[in-house]
Amino acid sequence: MTTLTAPTPALRSRTDTGLPARLARSAAAREGAHLATGDFADWLAARGRANRFRVDRIPFTALDGWSFAEGTGNIVHRSGRFFTVEGLHVTHDDGSRREEWYQPIIKQPEIGILGILVKEFDGVLHCLMQAKMEPGNPNLLQLSPTVQATRSNYTKVHKGADVKYLEYFTDPRRARVVADVLQSEHGSWFYRKSNRNMIVEAVGEVELHDDFCWLTLGQLGELLRRDNVVNMDSRTVLACMPFDGDPGHALHSDAELRSWFTAERSRHDVVAERVPLASLPDWRLGETTVSHDQGRYFDVVAVDVQAGSREVARWSQPLFEPVAPGVAAFLTRDFGGVPHVLAHARVEGGFLDTVELGPTVQYTPGNYAHLRGTDRPPFLDLVLAAGRDRIRYEAVHAEEGGRFLNAVSRYLVVDADAVEAPLDPPPGYRWITPWQLSSLVQHSHYVNVQARTLLACLDPGTGRPR
Amino acid sequence: MTTLTAPTPALRSRTDTGLPARLARSAAAREGAHLATGDFADWLAARGRANRFRVDRIPFTALDGWSFAEGTGNIVHRSGRFFTVEGLHVTHDDGSRREEWYQPIIKQPEIGILGILVKEFDGVLHCLMQAKMEPGNPNLLQLSPTVQATRSNYTKVHKGADVKYLEYFTDPRRARVVADVLQSEHGSWFYRKSNRNMIVEAVGEVELHDDFCWLTLGQLGELLRRDNVVNMDSRTVLACMPFDGDPGHALHSDAELRSWFTAERSRHDVVAERVPLASLPDWRLGETTVSHDQGRYFDVVAVDVQAGSREVARWSQPLFEPVAPGVAAFLTRDFGGVPHVLAHARVEGGFLDTVELGPTVQYTPGNYAHLRGTDRPPFLDLVLAAGRDRIRYEAVHAEEGGRFLNAVSRYLVVDADAVEAPLDPPPGYRWITPWQLSSLVQHSHYVNVQARTLLACLDPGTGRPR
Numbered sequence: 001m002t003t004l005t006a007p008t009p010a011l012r013s014r015t016d017t018g019l020p021a022r023l024a025r026s027a028a029a030r031e032g033a034h035l036a037t038g039d040f041a042d043w044l045a046a047r048g049r050a051n052r053f054r055v056d057r058i059p060f061t062a063l064d065g066w067s068f069a070e071g072t073g074n075i076v077h078r079s080g081r082f083f084t085v086e087g088l089h090v091t092h093d094d095g096s097r098r099e100e101w102y103q104p105i106i107k108q109p110e111i112g113i114l115g116i117l118v119k120e121f122d123g124v125l126h127c128l129m130q131a132k133m134e135p136g137n138p139n140l141l142q143l144s145p146t147v148q149a150t151r152s153n154y155t156k157v158h159k160g161a162d163v164k165y166l167e168y169f170t171d172p173r174r175a176r177v178v179a180d181v182l183q184s185e186h187g188s189w190f191y192r193k194s195n196r197n198m199i200v201e202a203v204g205e206v207e208l209h210d211d212f213c214w215l216t217l218g219q220l221g222e223l224l225r226r227d228n229v230v231n232m233d234s235r236t237v238l239a240c241m242p243f244d245g246d247p248g249h250a251l252h253s254d255a256e257l258r259s260w261f262t263a264e265r266s267r268h269d270v271v272a273e274r275v276p277l278a279s280l281p282d283w284r285l286g287e288t289t290v291s292h293d294q295g296r297y298f299d300v301v302a303v304d305v306q307a308g309s310r311e312v313a314r315w316s317q318p319l320f321e322p323v324a325p326g327v328a329a330f331l332t333r334d335f336g337g338v339p340h341v342l343a344h345a346r347v348e349g350g351f352l353d354t355v356e357l358g359p360t361v362q363y364t365p366g367n368y369a370h371l372r373g374t375d376r377p378p379f380l381d382l383v384l385a386a387g388r389d390r391i392r393y394e395a396v397h398a399e400e401g402g403r404f405l406n407a408v409s410r411y412l413v414v415d416a417d418a419v420e421a422p423l424d425p426p427p428g429y430r431w432i433t434p435w436q437l438s439s440l441v442q443h444s445h446y447v448n449v450q451a452r453t454l455l456a457c458l459d460p461g462t463g464r465p466r
Numbered sequence: 467m468t469t470l471t472a473p474t475p476a477l478r479s480r481t482d483t484g485l486p487a488r489l490a491r492s493a494a495a496r497e498g499a500h501l502a503t504g505d506f507a508d509w510l511a512a513r514g515r516a517n518r519f520r521v522d523r524i525p526f527t528a529l530d531g532w533s534f535a536e537g538t539g540n541i542v543h544r545s546g547r548f549f550t551v552e553g554l555h556v557t558h559d560d561g562s563r564r565e566e567w568y569q570p571i572i573k574q575p576e577i578g579i580l581g582i583l584v585k586e587f588d589g590v591l592h593c594l595m596q597a598k599m600e601p602g603n604p605n606l607l608q609l610s611p612t613v614q615a616t617r618s619n620y621t622k623v624h625k626g627a628d629v630k631y632l633e634y635f636t637d638p639r640r641a642r643v644v645a646d647v648l649q650s651e652h653g654s655w656f657y658r659k660s661n662r663n664m665i666v667e668a669v670g671e672v673e674l675h676d677d678f679c680w681l682t683l684g685q686l687g688e689l690l691r692r693d694n695v696v697n698m699d700s701r702t703v704l705a706c707m708p709f710d711g712d713p714g715h716a717l718h719s720d721a722e723l724r725s726w727f728t729a730e731r732s733r734h735d736v737v738a739e740r741v742p743l744a745s746l747p748d749w750r751l752g753e754t755t756v757s758h759d760q761g762r763y764f765d766v767v768a769v770d771v772q773a774g775s776r777e778v779a780r781w782s783q784p785l786f787e788p789v790a791p792g793v794a795a796f797l798t799r800d801f802g803g804v805p806h807v808l809a810h811a812r813v814e815g816g817f818l819d820t821v822e823l824g825p826t827v828q829y830t831p832g833n834y835a836h837l838r839g840t841d842r843p844p845f846l847d848l849v850l851a852a853g854r855d856r857i858r859y860e861a862v863h864a865e866e867g868g869r870f871l872n873a874v875s876r877y878l879v880v881d882a883d884a885v886e887a888p889l890d891p892p893p894g895y896r897w898i899t900p901w902q903l904s905s906l907v908q909h910s911h912y913v914n915v916q917a918r919t920l921l922a923c924l925d926p927g928t929g930r931p932r
Contacts (some may be wrong), residue, residue, distance in 0.1 A: 009801055009889055010802075011715035014720045014901075180725035181728055248612075250480055255644065258647060258909075262646045266577040267647060353911075377802070430688075444911070
């Protein structure tokens with residue numbers, strides 16, 4: 001006698017315990033199976049020559065498809081899609097001090113996909129990266145993830161070409177997921193924007209298209225040491241790679257760390273309300289800019305774009321242009337032989353949930369030039385004055401070139417000592433290991449985009465700058 | 467020669483590996499060191515006799531300190547604190563279907579603390595629980611966490627007595643943190659409400675006040691099988707206890723599960739905008755209720771409260787009163803000997819971030835009585851028709867009695883088979899182990915309050931109903 005039963009489905013291990021070591025092996029590979037690291041600059045330059053790019057500043061009146069909406073003065077596209085530039089009114093009370101400000105903000109509610117396809121060659125994981133023009137990039141062409149698609153992109157609002165390799169990120173039969181998490185973007189410039197950060201490992205062969213190349217994590221680590229090469233979308237996705245070699249110990253247990261984070265989130269009372277762009281006190285509309293009365297923060301500007309390698313050949317759009325370069329830095333110290341970085345629970349008006357962990361220092365120094373003494377942002381002067389012998393990592397990176405024009409920051413990891421950066425730091429700051437940070441990045445709303453850039457610049461095997 | 471160096475700080479293990487086993491041991495203890503389980507009902511009844519409680523329905527005009535705000539018709543307190551009753555306009559597009567509705571909603575932006583203090587007696591962890599009156603509880607007096615304090619409570623807006631034991635949750639020297647996480651509350655009734663769910667282990671002796679008792683997790687498990695004894699605040703905090711005995715395997719790896727959740731969150735487009743209460747189509751204001759035209763969902767009502775054991779002796783307030791009891795159930799199946807529950811990625815208008823994981827079924831059946839066939843909510847009829855032999859857990863619990871009047875639901879865990887609840891469930895549903903659910907509850911915005919109630923009713927050692 002036989003009993004008819006359904007076949008027992010195979011269970012999977014909750015965690016892929018082999019994956020972190022494979023990623024660490026890729027991070028240790030300074031050369032790849034396809035493109036030699038030494039040939040990368042020539043390859044990128046050739047891709048630039050193969051495509052025609054041109055970006056010109058234009059007055060708002062010359063924008064095609066964009067206009068100031070009646071009543072609000074918000075900058076909107078005639079399709080109702082893409083994004084809008086609106087106003088934001090933020091009040092923030094941290095329990096001891098209340099502040100309030102108005103600013104322009106980009107509202108782009110739709111969730112895009114930023115995805116890196118990975119695949120083993122010669123037993124080493126390689127990432128499929130793309131040479132991609134974005135109008136706001138200082139050098140136009142940078143290295144982007146395999147896929148960088150807004151929902152408008154892949155639902156064809158702009159009537160452009162298909163997004164290459166998108167099927168690997170939407171069809172589970174084509175690839176196995178390594179990481180997939182919604183991450184916030186710049187809370188000072190975006191209203192509650194998040195993108196889906198995905199890493200998937202291809203099943204089977206992958207066709208190689210023009211403008212794409214396979215690179216190991218070690219090669220990408222090398223390129224991350226160069227200025228303005230690896231774009232922000234690549235950096236935030238790379239930050240989602242699980243770390244390896246966790247020593248398992250830290251100054252604070254994970255439960256203590258989450259408790260501190262919960263207390264920080266509860267301590268800050270943030271109310272962010274969208275208001276008409278035309279109503280913002282301290283901001284004025286000109287022919288070519290919306291700018292702050294004291295010349296601080298950023299301008300809203302307009303550009304005309306001509307491109308040969310993008311989905312459509314010509315378009316115009318608004319961009320945010322910071323008035324000066326920023327600086328974003330982690331202070332770092334070893335405790336008991338384990339590297340820690342000093343995270344800052346930051347309020348940014350556009351965050352969905354109050355605070356996220358940012359670098360120790362994240363400022364545009366020019367905006368604070370008028371402040372003195374204890375009014376100066378904590379640790380900023382320490383970072384600005386750090387000598388070469390203290391700087392473990394340094395490079396200039398640009399923020400998302402599709403929305404931000406020349407939004408460059410100097411990213412640093414700086415050694416600190418017990419006097420400058422004590423074990424028991426000021427309220428809002430906490431020592432955390434790169435492995436703890438890497439665990440938190442697997443979930444939404446914990447780590448901001450600048451801290452994720454710095455995390456991407458750490459070696460996922462050692463937790464130290466590459 | 468000696469070198470002056472700072473002492474090396476002690477590192478901690480990232481996870482307290484001994485804790486889950488200690489919790490499982492407490493869960494296995496059916497009797498405690500202080501109060502016998504068999505004496506609990508008498509103890510609670512005695513606490514009820516020792517305090518005087520009276521709740522009367524009153525017309526809105528008889529509310530003291532509360533009124534309908536001019537212009538909006540929102541219900542507000544003259545202090546500007548506590549909470550307001552406003553209107554909400556929700557549009558929801560899941561990619562295939564668009565829906566839209568208006569409803570009253572409670573807005574209470576301040577974050578409260580729900581905390582359970584634990585301590586070992588005779589080597590077994592006990593929870594300090596409180597017999598507490600809430601005006602909306604069906605039997606008024608239920609078992610609450612050690613501390614249940616809004617920020618108004620502990621900043622004395624109501625000029626009442628101190629919150630007992632609060633210092634254990636605010637002073638890290640008094641207790642060691644077990645769990646501390648912001649959790650959402652009812653997304654259908656609250657606008658983006660979250661509370662801090664805390665479990666802390668006391669350092670040193672703890673004074674025992676009137677109305678408080680020490681109970682093991684096993685005793686609480688027994689009381690969770692009784693109707694209307696353990697209040698919602700207790701249940702959500704108990705759900706944050708880490709589970710033990712993880713088999714380490716599941717139908718889906720954690721990375722796959724997070725990827726599915728990320729996809730669900732991205733798929734649903736939810737816009738929830740606050741509107742004036744007076745402007746809601748389909749809702750009408752009477753002398754004693756704000757109610758839905760078809761008599762569905764809930765009424766807003768007003769009550770007068772007299773109490774001897776609360777911080778202030780008499781007050782009045784609005785409450786939400788559902789029109790009928792609800793049902794909340796997990797379908798459960800074993801795969802490869804490992805228990806799984808069928809989670810549902812639910813949209814609720816008041817959630818901060820689109821969807822959270824809810825039970826398989828979470829409905830007020832009366833609201834769907836007019837629907838037939840495929841319009842019926844998935845799995846609802848299966849749960850309503852389940853025979854005794856399929857029901858692994860069943861009890862009636864009330865939602866938060868400080869805001870909701872007689873808001874009772876039948877909570878169930880129901881065995882399902884491969885035909886009723888297939889391995890590959892409909893979109894929006896996913897099989898997940900209790901250990902995976904328990905991991906997610908350590909982070910915000912993943913698991914809704916009804917699923918947390920059901921999680922609290924599972925044994926943290928076996929993952930099965932106690």
